[in-house]
Structure formats: C-alpha cells, structure tokens
Amino acid sequence: MILFYVIISVVFFITSLMLFLKPGLMKKLYLLLINKSLVMVYGVLEIIMALGILHFKSDVKYGIIPLIIGILLFLDGILYVVFSSKKETLLKTVLNIQVKTLKKMSLVSLIAALALLFTGLSA
Numbered sequence: 001m002i003l004f005y006v007i008i009s010v011v012f013f014i015t016s017l018m019l020f021l022k023p024g025l026m027k028k029l030y031l032l033l034i035n036k037s038l039v040m041v042y043g044v045l046e047i048i049m050a051l052g053i054l055h056f057k058s059d060v061k062y063g064i065i066p067l068i069i070g071i072l073l074f075l076d077g078i079l080y081v082v083f084s085s086k087k088e089t090l091l092k093t094v095l096n097i098q099v100k101t102l103k104k105m106s107l108v109s110l111i112a113a114l115a116l117l118f119t120g121l122s123a
Contacts, residue, residue, distance in 0.1 A: 005120025012113035043080025
C-alpha cells in the first residue's frame, strides 16, 4: 500500500463528491480562491501532488494510471502558476457553467480518484 496515493485519492474523492452533490458550494470556493488571489498557491499544490504521484509510480503494478494522473496534474499546476492572472478569468467562466456540466466533470474526477486509490492499495 502506498499511503501517499491513498491520501491524495481520498482528497480527490471528497472534492469530487462535493462538486457532484453541492456544486453551489464549490462555486463559492472557486470565488474565494479568486478573491484571495490563491490561484498560484493552488497550482503549486497541484505540482507537488503530481511530483509525488509520479515519484511512486514505479512501486505499483499499474503504473500507467498514476503516470496519466500525475502528468495531467502537473500540466494543470503549471498552467495555474504560469497563467495565474488569466486562469482567474477561466475560473470566473467555470462559475457560469451549468450544474449538469459540473456534475459530469466531477464524475471524471471521481473515476480518477478511485483508480488512484485502487492503484495505491494494490501496491
């Protein structure tokens, strides 16, 4: 078992579940992120998580799952850091997305969280 994968997947699972069940609450959290100018901090946290996921990928059976999730997180984190001022306009756009679309996005994140959890537990 890789504890890092389990912790990260639980965090992903909880945030995805919150997005699915309470999209209004998540929109308020996005607004807080924008208003407090914490977009860059969020990007750095994503980069740290991605590097941790990529670091342990050789210790698991199904290394392709953490490779894909790690690369996607790393690229997203880089975009948050490099384009932090433009990312705020993107987050404002996300606030105007319909609830059905947010729920569909949360399902993709839920699947990724469960895949990472399965990978972490099978090591």
